[in-house]
Amino acid sequence: MNSQSFVAGMGIVSAIGNDLQSNYQSLCDEKAGIGEMVWLQSAHKNDLPVGEVKRSNEQLAAATGLSSRLPRTALLSCIAARDALLDAGWEKSGPLRTGFISANTVGGMDKTENFFKLFSKDKSAGKLADVVHHECGSITELVADWLGIRHFVSTVSTACSSSANAIFTGARMIRSGLLDFALVGGCDALTRFTLNGFNTLMILDKELCKPFDENRRGLNLGEGAAYLLLASEKGLQQLGRKSYARIAGYANANDAFHQTASSPEGTGSFLAMKGALEKAGYGPADIDYINLHGTGTQNNDIAEGTAIRLLFDPAFPKMSSTKSYTGHTLGASGAVEAVYSVLAIQNGTIFPNLRFTTAMKELPFQPVTTCLKNQRVRNVLSNSFGFGGNCSSLIFSAA
Amino acid sequence: MKVYIRSTGNISPQHSLDMDLFFSSGVTTTENFFKCVEPAYDAFVDSKMIRRMSRIVRMGVAAAMTCLRNALTENPGAILTATAYGCLEDTSFFLRRMVEFEETLLSPTAFIQSTHNTVGAQIALLLKCHHYNNTIVHRAFSFENALTESRLLLQDGIGPVLVGAIDEITDDRHAILSRFGLYRKPNHSSGNIAGEGASFFLMDSQPGGNPLAVWRDLQTLYKPENPESVQPEILNFVKRNGLTMDDIDLVLTSHTGNARLDEHDDQLLETIFHGKPHFPFKSLCGDYPTASGFALWLAAVLLKEQKKPSWISGILFPVRHILIHHHSEQIHHSFILISAV
Numbered sequence: 001m002n003s004q005s006f007v008a009g010m011g012i013v014s015a016i017g018n019d020l021q022s023n024y025q026s027l028c029d030e031k032a033g034i035g036e037m038v039w040l041q042s043a044h045k046n047d048l049p050v051g052e053v054k055r056s057n058e059q060l061a062a063a064t065g066l067s068s069r070l071p072r073t074a075l076l077s078c079i080a081a082r083d084a085l086l087d088a089g090w091e092k093s094g095p096l097r098t099g100f101i102s103a104n105t106v107g108g109m110d111k112t113e114n115f116f117k118l119f120s121k122d123k124s125a126g127k128l129a130d131v132v133h134h135e136c137g138s139i140t141e142l143v144a145d146w147l148g149i150r151h152f153v154s155t156v157s158t159a160c161s162s163s164a165n166a167i168f169t170g171a172r173m174i175r176s177g178l179l180d181f182a183l184v185g186g187c188d189a190l191t192r193f194t195l196n197g198f199n200t201l202m203i204l205d206k207e208l209c210k211p212f213d214e215n216r217r218g219l220n221l222g223e224g225a226a227y228l229l230l231a232s233e234k235g236l237q238q239l240g241r242k243s244y245a246r247i248a249g250y251a252n253a254n255d256a257f258h259q260t261a262s263s264p265e266g267t268g269s270f271l272a273m274k275g276a277l278e279k280a281g282y283g284p285a286d287i288d289y290i291n292l293h294g295t296g297t298q299n300n301d302i303a304e305g306t307a308i309r310l311l312f313d314p315a316f317p318k319m320s321s322t323k324s325y326t327g328h329t330l331g332a333s334g335a336v337e338a339v340y341s342v343l344a345i346q347n348g349t350i351f352p353n354l355r356f357t358t359a360m361k362e363l364p365f366q367p368v369t370t371c372l373k374n375q376r377v378r379n380v381l382s383n384s385f386g387f388g389g390n391c392s393s394l395i396f397s398a399a
Numbered sequence: 400m401k402v403y404i405r406s407t408g409n410i411s412p413q414h415s416l417d418m419d420l421f422f423s424s425g426v427t428t429t430e431n432f433f434k435c436v437e438p439a440y441d442a443f444v445d446s447k448m449i450r451r452m453s454r455i456v457r458m459g460v461a462a463a464m465t466c467l468r469n470a471l472t473e474n475p476g477a478i479l480t481a482t483a484y485g486c487l488e489d490t491s492f493f494l495r496r497m498v499e500f501e502e503t504l505l506s507p508t509a510f511i512q513s514t515h516n517t518v519g520a521q522i523a524l525l526l527k528c529h530h531y532n533n534t535i536v537h538r539a540f541s542f543e544n545a546l547t548e549s550r551l552l553l554q555d556g557i558g559p560v561l562v563g564a565i566d567e568i569t570d571d572r573h574a575i576l577s578r579f580g581l582y583r584k585p586n587h588s589s590g591n592i593a594g595e596g597a598s599f600f601l602m603d604s605q606p607g608g609n610p611l612a613v614w615r616d617l618q619t620l621y622k623p624e625n626p627e628s629v630q631p632e633i634l635n636f637v638k639r640n641g642l643t644m645d646d647i648d649l650v651l652t653s654h655t656g657n658a659r660l661d662e663h664d665d666q667l668l669e670t671i672f673h674g675k676p677h678f679p680f681k682s683l684c685g686d687y688p689t690a691s692g693f694a695l696w697l698a699a700v701l702l703k704e705q706k707k708p709s710w711i712s713g714i715l716f717p718v719r720h721i722l723i724h725h726h727s728e729q730i731h732h733s734f735i736l737i738s739a740v
Binding site for chain 1: 478483484485493494495497498499501502503505506507510511512513514515516517519520521523524526527528529530531532533534535536537538540541544547548551552554555571574575578579619621622730
């Protein structure tokens with residue numbers, strides 16, 4: 001009871017790499033993965049850059065032995081989730097209990113879109129096989145079944161903060177003794193549904209995004225999947241390995257301002273960061289690096305920046321938005337950035353905020369612009385904020 | 400730790416917002432879907448805001464507000480919502496326009512209300528509640544996993560927790576699920592019917608003024624190896640709460656009216672539930688993945704009122720302990736134990 005949660009393994013697939021090592025290499029090499037659409041078939045192919053995973057559905061299927069007709073989100077999820085287990089050396093639960101808590105925002109929407117082409121004209125048309133995995137929970141179960149995890153399965157969906165919430169759900173279950181291993185994270189493939197949705201909000205940048213820049217124009221969407229295998233002390237002993245880091249604090253707060261927009265003062269962001277610090281028992285000065293939510297929209301970056309100023313003034317930690325590499329991976333983003341936060345601790349490296357040129361005039365700080373190695377990175381704060389005012393902050397600490 | 404159900408707010412195909420009416424008259428349907436009896440929403444929310452809300456959001460918000468009013472609580476320590484399908488009406492609307500107009504001429508309203516956490520977010524917005532807010536979307540475990548989280552939050556000193564299950568029937572959902580052969584055919588008297596509902600509860604480690612019941616325990620069982628393995632799991636579940644099957648006064652079962660789906664429920668009635676008073680809760684709310692929210696509401700009301708609605712049979716009083724067995728197609732099983740205060 002009251003066990004801490006240790007990060008025993010990680011797996012990731014994103015626009016900047018098909019595995020953990022290549023993600024780290026791209027981060028250090030300052031190589032973004034955002035560009036012209038290759039796999040997604042959309043009318044916006046030539047005007048909206050995206051952060052696609054550089055593999056077709058057929059290639060993803062071949063890497064897993066699964067059918068290429070499954071939702072792309074499930075294929076991405078399988079790869080990253082399996083890699084996290086392999087990385088930790090987890091083979092089976094043994095006498096211990098393992099859970100899979102995954103996040104996504106639109107389930108098997110890529111297939112539902114195909115179904116609707118015919119179904120919208122004729123309700124008896126469209127292949128049912130294309131909607132059978134529409135539900136968010138169905139994606140999680142495809143992966144859980146493939147991995148053989150049955151003790152506990154759950155799916156979290158709170159828009160762009162989804163996988164941050166999945167991560168601390170797992171941490172809370174380990175703390176209470178309900179689980180010894182929690183495979184936590186999230187996934188989302190690019191879909192026309194989300195691309196067009198964000199496009200109607202007029203917050204997509206037609207060029208590569210510039211988070212926290214005075215001249216930012218919006219976000220780029222991305223896709224990916226990332227998972228962390230959290231282990232209790234007992235679980236870690238069974239694995240017989242050291243952990244990368246531990247989860248020191250987490251908090252969720254609601255902005256309660258607007259369905260999509262953040263409050264100008266960043267109330268929700270402020271409360272989430274403050275709550276995570278309190279839970280960890282840290283002061284602002286204990287944080288060495290902030291992995292920003294940093295979408296690159298006018299609204300998010302000023303709200304998040306204002307909240308950071310309020311909480312950290314006058315001494316600001318180093319910070320950056322790695323969405324400048326991957327694009328905004330929605331339901332995966334909290335987990336993608338959790339993996340990057342742990343990589344920062346593990347390697348003593350702080351990743352830059354790409355394409356930054358001009359500091360925001362309202363803020364007394366600016367993000368890191370080159371890759372910094374040999375840094376003292378003990379505690380990292382990772383922010384994830386979503387629609388519905390859903391604000392989550394996680395703190396990872398050296399184990 | 401004891402978890403009290405301090406209050407409820409429920410919108411269902413029955414008159415569940417009006418206790419007097421619920422106890423005196425039931426609602427039945429000859430269709431193969433069972434839609435909610437909806438209230439006049441302006442009693443809950445400003446009419447300008449109602450117009451902007453989709454039906455699932457209205458139902459969710461009205462059930463949540465009723466729950467909080469009944470407990471005289473204005474600002475819960477956490478809000479948890481559970482939905483298997485999410486906001487289908489807005490999802491379908493946006494999808495349909497997108498494919499018909501080939502990704503042009505779209506407006507953002509339906510998209511921004513299509514996210515699964517819209518109900519939880521709208522409740523927070525109305526209450527100006529900055530506290531913890533999470534949404535679980537795991538098929539027929541959505542509500543169960545939200546309940547588990549509510550207990551963990553209470554153990555961490557966060558509470559009271561407003562937890563609710565919401566799912567809606569839309570024309571598209573019904574058309575698609577009917578094609579899977581899920582519901583009874585027209586003119587058939589047996590077979591299952593689609594359902595929907597919004598069931599909210601205020602969970603607390605303190606009893607408050609006038610609690611309905613104590614929620615004791617919950618267990619989920621994902622894809623049991625065979626139907627027979629469910630029986631020992633139920634017996635263990637009862638045992639770990641210091642009870643035996645003899646102590647269970649009522650079992651709420653997941654019978655749907657579909658002979659194929661109900662085969663194993665029938666077996667349980669002949670074995671471990673033999674001789675027990677039992678009632679098929681889906682006959683009142685229809686079949687949907689978060690119907691266990693309705694079952695928990697029904698159990699809490701029976702324990703509190705210690706009387707049965709005049710129009711149903713098979714329940715004997717007094718009742719002290721109720722076991723809910725919720726399952727969906729042998730994939731998701733859950734057992735919920737709830738007792739009188």
